Amino acid sequence: MLLHIVRKELLDQLRSLRFAIACAVCLLVMLLSSAVLTRDYREALSTYNMNRVMHRNELEQRTQIRSVNEGMTVDRPLNLMNTMVRGLSQELTESVKIQPGNRLDFPETWEGNPVLPLFPAVDFVFIVGVIVSLLALAFGYDAVSGEAESGVIKLLLSYSVPRDTVLLGKWIGGYLALVAPFTVSFLLSMLLLLLFPEVEPDMDGTLSLLALFVLALLYLAAIFSLGIFVSSRTRLASTSITVLLLLWVAFVLALPNMAPYAVSQVLPIPSQESMRREKQAIQQEWSERSQKIFREEQEKQGRDDVFDEALRQRFDDMRQEMEAEMQKVSDSQTARVRHQMRWSAIIARVSPMTSFTLASLDLAASGITQEQRYVEALQAFSEKWGVYAEEKQADFRRVMEENRGRMTPELMEQFNDIDLSDAPQFEFSYMPASERLTSVYPDILLLVLWNVIFFMGAWLSFLRYDVQ
Amino acid sequence: MLLLRIIRKEVLHNVLSFRFAVTYALLFILVVVSMFLMGSQHRTKVDEYIRAEGQLNTKLDEITNTPDANEQFQKVIQADLPGARAPRPLSVLARGLEGSLPTQVSSRNRFVTRSSDDRLGRNVLFDVFQTPDFAYVVNIVLSLLALLFVFDSICGEKERGTLKVLLSNSVPRDTVLLGKWVGGYLSISAPFAVAVVGGFVYLSLSGAMQLQPDDVIRFAAISLISLLYIAVFFSLGLFISTATHRGSTALLLSLLVWIVWILVVPNLAPITARLVAPVPSRQVIDAEQQAIDREAQLLQESIRKRKVYGDQEESERIQQDAERKRRKLDQFYNDRMTRQVSFSQGLARLSPSASYLFAVTRLAGTGPILFDRFRDAHDRFQEAQNDWRDDLFRSGNVEFTRTGPQVKDKDWFDPDSIPRFQMYSEATRAAIDAAMFDILLLVVFAVLFFMLSFAFFLRYDVT
Numbered sequence: 001m002l003l004h005i006v007r008k009e010l011l012d013q014l015r016s017l018r019f020a021i022a023c024a025v026c027l028l029v030m031l032l033s034s035a036v037l038t039r040d041y042r043e044a045l046s047t048y049n050m051n052r053v054m055h056r057n058e059l060e061q062r063t064q065i066r067s068v069n070e071g072m073t074v075d076r077p078l079n080l081m082n083t084m085v086r087g088l089s090q091e092l093t094e095s096v097k098i099q100p101g102n103r104l105d106f107p108e109t110w111e112g113n114p115v116l117p118l119f120p121a122v123d124f125v126f127i128v129g130v131i132v133s134l135l136a137l138a139f140g141y142d143a144v145s146g147e148a149e150s151g152v153i154k155l156l157l158s159y160s161v162p163r164d165t166v167l168l169g170k171w172i173g174g175y176l177a178l179v180a181p182f183t184v185s186f187l188l189s190m191l192l193l194l195l196f197p198e199v200e201p202d203m204d205g206t207l208s209l210l211a212l213f214v215l216a217l218l219y220l221a222a223i224f225s226l227g228i229f230v231s232s233r234t235r236l237a238s239t240s241i242t243v244l245l246l247l248w249v250a251f252v253l254a255l256p257n258m259a260p261y262a263v264s265q266v267l268p269i270p271s272q273e274s275m276r277r278e279k280q281a282i283q284q285e286w287s288e289r290s291q292k293i294f295r296e297e298q299e300k301q302g303r304d305d306v307f308d309e310a311l312r313q314r315f316d317d318m319r320q321e322m323e324a325e326m327q328k329v330s331d332s333q334t335a336r337v338r339h340q341m342r343w344s345a346i347i348a349r350v351s352p353m354t355s356f357t358l359a360s361l362d363l364a365a366s367g368i369t370q371e372q373r374y375v376e377a378l379q380a381f382s383e384k385w386g387v388y389a390e391e392k393q394a395d396f397r398r399v400m401e402e403n404r405g406r407m408t409p410e411l412m413e414q415f416n417d418i419d420l421s422d423a424p425q426f427e428f429s430y431m432p433a434s435e436r437l438t439s440v441y442p443d444i445l446l447l448v449l450w451n452v453i454f455f456m457g458a459w460l461s462f463l464r465y466d467v468q
Numbered sequence: 469m470l471l472l473r474i475i476r477k478e479v480l481h482n483v484l485s486f487r488f489a490v491t492y493a494l495l496f497i498l499v500v501v502s503m504f505l506m507g508s509q510h511r512t513k514v515d516e517y518i519r520a521e522g523q524l525n526t527k528l529d530e531i532t533n534t535p536d537a538n539e540q541f542q543k544v545i546q547a548d549l550p551g552a553r554a555p556r557p558l559s560v561l562a563r564g565l566e567g568s569l570p571t572q573v574s575s576r577n578r579f580v581t582r583s584s585d586d587r588l589g590r591n592v593l594f595d596v597f598q599t600p601d602f603a604y605v606v607n608i609v610l611s612l613l614a615l616l617f618v619f620d621s622i623c624g625e626k627e628r629g630t631l632k633v634l635l636s637n638s639v640p641r642d643t644v645l646l647g648k649w650v651g652g653y654l655s656i657s658a659p660f661a662v663a664v665v666g667g668f669v670y671l672s673l674s675g676a677m678q679l680q681p682d683d684v685i686r687f688a689a690i691s692l693i694s695l696l697y698i699a700v701f702f703s704l705g706l707f708i709s710t711a712t713h714r715g716s717t718a719l720l721l722s723l724l725v726w727i728v729w730i731l732v733v734p735n736l737a738p739i740t741a742r743l744v745a746p747v748p749s750r751q752v753i754d755a756e757q758q759a760i761d762r763e764a765q766l767l768q769e770s771i772r773k774r775k776v777y778g779d780q781e782e783s784e785r786i787q788q789d790a791e792r793k794r795r796k797l798d799q800f801y802n803d804r805m806t807r808q809v810s811f812s813q814g815l816a817r818l819s820p821s822a823s824y825l826f827a828v829t830r831l832a833g834t835g836p837i838l839f840d841r842f843r844d845a846h847d848r849f850q851e852a853q854n855d856w857r858d859d860l861f862r863s864g865n866v867e868f869t870r871t872g873p874q875v876k877d878k879d880w881f882d883p884d885s886i887p888r889f890q891m892y893s894e895a896t897r898a899a900i901d902a903a904m905f906d907i908l909l910l911v912v913f914a915v916l917f918f919m920l921s922f923a924f925f926l927r928y929d930v931t
Contacts, residue, residue, distance in 0.1 A: 017717055021724050029732055036736060039743050047749050054755050088595050095751060106582040109568045110843070111750055113742065113805065114836035115812040117568050118825060119735045120598055126735070131727050138720060238620075241719060242487045245616055246494050249609055254498055257600035260593040261505040271516050272586050273572050277523060330585065337589055344593045357596060368592050375584050 001161055002169050009173025013139065019177055022135045026185040029131060033122045034189035037083045042198050044078060044092035051075050051095055059423055065396050065415040068389045071099045074381065074426035076374065079366055080205050081430075083193060084124040084212065087366025090117060098382045100389065104375075125360045128216045129353050132182055133223045133252060137244045139178045140227020142237040143170050144462060149237055154467050167228070167462045171455070175224055179217060186213060207433040208363045215363065215440070218447045219356040223248075225454035232461040251351040259348035267343060269336045279326050286322040290315055341368070349443075352450045359443035365430040369439060377428050384424050392418060470639055471647050478651025482617070488655065491613050496663045498605045503667035506560045506601050507676030513555040513571070514678070520552035520572055528883040537875040541866060544881065545857075545873075549575045551849050551889020553842070556833045557677050561690055562603035562825075564834030567594075569842050573889060575853045602667070603828045606694045607821055610660070611701045611730055615722040617656050618705035620715040621648050622925065627715055631930045645706075645925045649918065653702050657695055664691050682896050686831050689900060693831070696910050697824045703917035710924040734822040741812035747804040757794050764790035809836065817906070820913050827906035833893045837902075845891040852887030 013019050055073040062070075076094040079087075090109060097105035109117065120126060147153040156166060190209070193199055201209075227244055234240040297311060298304060348354040361367025396415045400407060431439075482488050527547060534540040551573045559566040570582075598604055625631035634644065668687060671677045679687075705722055712718040767786050771779045813836075816822035829835030860866065867874045894902070 018720050021720055025724060025727060028728075032732070032736065036739050036743065040739055043743065043746065051749070051751055054751065058755070058758075088592055093749075104584045104587075106584070106587050108570075108582060110565070110839045113738065113747075113809055113812065114565060114839040115809055115816065116738045116742070117565055118829070118836070119738055119816070119822075121739065122732055122735045126731075131731060134723060134727065138723060142716070238715065239486060242490060242616070245612070246490050249494060249498075249612065253609055254600060254605075257597040257604070258501060258505060260591055260597075261509060261600065264591065265505070265508050268512065269591070271571070272589055273516065273520060275585070275589070277520075333585075333589055337591060341591045341593060344591060348593065348597075361596070371592060372588065375588050379584060 002165050002172075005161070005166055005169025006173040006176070009170050010177055013174060013177035018135070018138050019181070022139070022178065023181040025131065025135065026181045027188070029122070029127055030124075030185040030189045031192060033124070033127060034083070034192050037086070037121070037123060038193055038196050038199065041078065041080070041083045041092060042196060045198050048075055048078050048093045051093065055095065060419075060421045062420055063417055065393065065412075065418055068392050068418070068420070069100050071097055072385060072423065073097050074378070077428055077430075079364070079430055080199065080201065081208060081364035082366060083199075084209070085360050085364035085366055086121040086123045086125075087361055087364060088368070088371055089366070096378055098378075098385050100386070102379070102382050102386055104378050104382060124212065124216075125357055128182075128219065129356055130252060132216075132220060133353070134248065136178055136220050136223040137227045137241075137248055139174050140224045141231055141241040141244050143174055143228045144232040144465065145234045145240045146231070146237040148235060148465070148467060157467055163463055163465075164459060167232075167459055171225070171228060171458075174228070175221060178220065178224060182216075182220070186216075204430070204433040204436075208365070208436055211433075211437055211440070212360055212363050215356060215359055215444065215447070218444065218451065219352060222352050222447055222450040222454060225451055225458060229454045229458040229461065232458050232465055252353045255351045256348045256354045256357070259350075259354075260344040263340060263344040263347055267336070267340045269340055270333070275329060275333050278329050282322055282325050282329070286318060290318060349446060352447060355443040355446045355450075359440040359447075362440045362443075363436050365436060370431060373431065374428065378426075381424065381426050388424055392420070471643050471650075474639070474644060474647025475651040475654070478621075478648050479655050482652060482655035487617070491617060491656075492659045495610065495613060495659060496666070498609055499602065499660070499663035500667050500670065502600050502602055502605050503560065503671055506563065506599075507671050507674060510555060510557070510560045511674075511676045516571065517552050517554050520550070524549060524552070528886070532881060532883055537878045537880070538873055540881055541860075541873050541875050544860070549853070549886055551575060553845075553889060553891060556838075556893070557679070557683050558686055558690070558832035559601075559834050560671060560677055561601060561687070562828045562832040562834055563599045563601045564603075564829040564832060565836070565838045566834045567599070569838065573846055573849065575849070602690075602694075603825060603832075606697060607824055608730060610694070610698055611821070612726055614656055614698050614701035615705040615708075615726055616719075618652050618702055619709055619718045619722045621652055621706060622709040622928065623712050623718050624709075624715045626713060626928075626930055635930055641926055641928075642922065645710075645922055649702070649706060652706070653699060656702065657698055660695070660698065661691075664694075685896055686899070689831050689896075689903075690828050693824065693827050693903070693907060693910070696907065696914065697820065700820050700910055700914045700917065703914050703921065707917045707921035707924065710921045710928055713929070729819050730821045733819040734816045734825075737816035737818070737822065738812040741808055741815050745804070745808040745811045747808050748801065750801070753797055753801045757797055760790050760793050760797075817909060820910055823906040823909045823913075827903040827910070830894075830903040830906075831896075831899050833899065837894065841891055841893070845889060849887065849889045856885070856887055 052075050055075065059072050062068075073095050076096070078092055082092050091112070094107060096107070099105055142149075144153065147156070157163065194201070226247070227240075230244050230247070231237075231240045234243065293311075293314070345354070345358065349358075358367060362369060399411065399415075403411065527549070531540055531543050531547065534543060553569065553571050553573070555571070556566055620627075622631070625634070635641065672679050677683070704725065708721050708725065709718050712721060764786050768783050771783050771786075813822075813826065817826070826835060830837065863880075865875060865877050865880050867876070
């Protein structure tokens, strides 16, 4: 019986205009986006390779000892998943300057094409999250109310078929009709991706892609169930599509965007500048205090050169105190940012769209966790570079100390044939697939929950639906 | 007279419908909530700006009040007198690129740096989704609501059979269509106007926006462009309705057009343009410039070793040559970038959504022009700061001795002479002129769709 209904529903859908539209939209948009983004990836790959060689050459050509202090530039490796999910960063390539003193210097966004940041990228997340979800509503909105209007459902239920079977059949048939064009387009865009010789899929990437696809199916199922739910609560198809579109606008277009702004009103965080000012104030206080101590000491002892072991110890302690205080400011800022971020994500997750988007970002290793990993890796590398630079300069420092800072050109000449070709290389690997999968399971559960809620709602409503 | 009656009927029909009630509620909520949120966001930015300026002033006061002139000089040399960038008041309506720019630039470091604190110390969820400002609400949401409003105005009446009755009276079809357009447009634009006025009142009363008369004009212009944009989609919906015979078909076609035209075309345009009109990365240009410098340096060094009379000239020539080459590279980069930008804009303008966004951000002063203005202001600020510092040393007022600098004239310090960071915004007139192309494009789209719907409705089969 169920099979009959599924078959009928499927045939119904396949002959409809919306199926044709869904096929056209899915194919067109996904292939177009895949082609454009993969070509963009290819360009980025060549830029990345060029930049890497260039930066390495630049480093190895240096001969002057002073140039060690110029730091070095490293490039972020490309992430193949960015052809599907653009993620947080606008650009696929990024060169970060490692400055001495463990400072990182990230590139600015305002140097490039100003039209780019005005528009969101049409990637897989955007296509599924916004476009295909709208199509899912178009598939579900008249499942019950449309048939009630045309009277078909009266006829159908006059047979000895339980209502739950009817609903389940409708769900399966409609969902199959929805995901068929989507799956085909997805597979075709994967094929298109593989046509590029630069694309070398690995195990992690393939697994994440698969998980991404399943996630998309789950999200679409939730939206489709919502469509059936609303359809079985209304008597007219026009009413149900109105309600659905408004819900869609509110939950897909408005809520995820507005939630972070609303949360930032309730849980404000001070700006980076004010934190920097606070740190500067601490530093200033420290330098003034140490100058004062130095002067007092000079007056007390009556001579200029008062720098002995005890005083040095005292200054070191003060310095550590200041650094600890500055670290405290940073930490409290970080904690507040995390807090705000957590609550924004929680509030925004009222919409399934947020769960889908954030989970996709994590699966593609281009989301929030990834960002933290990347910056941490850079910081670790920066420390490594610092140690290396110290080692390179050790001899020079020693000679400098021996000569009390007065270096003759002949002495300098000795140190001006350094070789930096053994400098450390920046290695960075994206999160392994297993880690990505474990980090997204709450969102997957949430999507399953939405599915169950909407389907249960549809079922309860359909059981008492008045078919007259 | 007849026209008025049709308009009245259309408005009444709309106002009494369920669709109107929910659409109106959603529209009102979205417009007002977006203005509220963006207004509060803007206020915190303004507070931040005021605090930064205040900090700078206290620093200057402290320096002014330093009794010892030598110490004062020392402090001036060491101090970083940063420039704070004032946020654009109309970024409340269209945030545009406002968020991509730093809010403060150092006076000591030529390069604006972004540390790992900047990178991690922010709520990245702001970047995951598009900013829900007024321009976004109108651009994406309102265009959809306009289509939803009008998709069955012709074919729906045909399905119900009322169109047949209406046209059996002695009323010309053009009057019917015009009446439907005006009536329908009024019933969506009137609530929109109310919401905008409500938002405006909120923004001006709450003090979230410091409104100059100039800004009010811009605000009004942005609202008018939004109304025009709604008219484009209203005409498009009417056209789709006259081209179809069933409400459900019209709805699906409207959604299809909306998806392709609003979501896909403008958003794919910039990346496509980047592929078609590539620009070498800034780093490559920088590396080549460095190579030029190095070459010039080597040449000059070899000349210096020769120690022959008249080499000074040759050395200068080499210097100038290198400078020329550098400039040429910069020129090349800028040309390529301009080409890419105009190409992406042209491609995006295939969709009225992009035209709308360009026009509105132009008026708000947050569009692509903001990057240029910021670069100019930054360069100007750095140059002025450098000149000012050079003047301090060159004025002959200071003598450097072993114990530190000695200042002759004791009150040499004038805090007002310190150059400030200043970004000039475009004059309102100029902004409107610049946005005119996009506005005209929107008018063309609106008229085109209305004409098409007219042509289709004249031969519409009402039975």
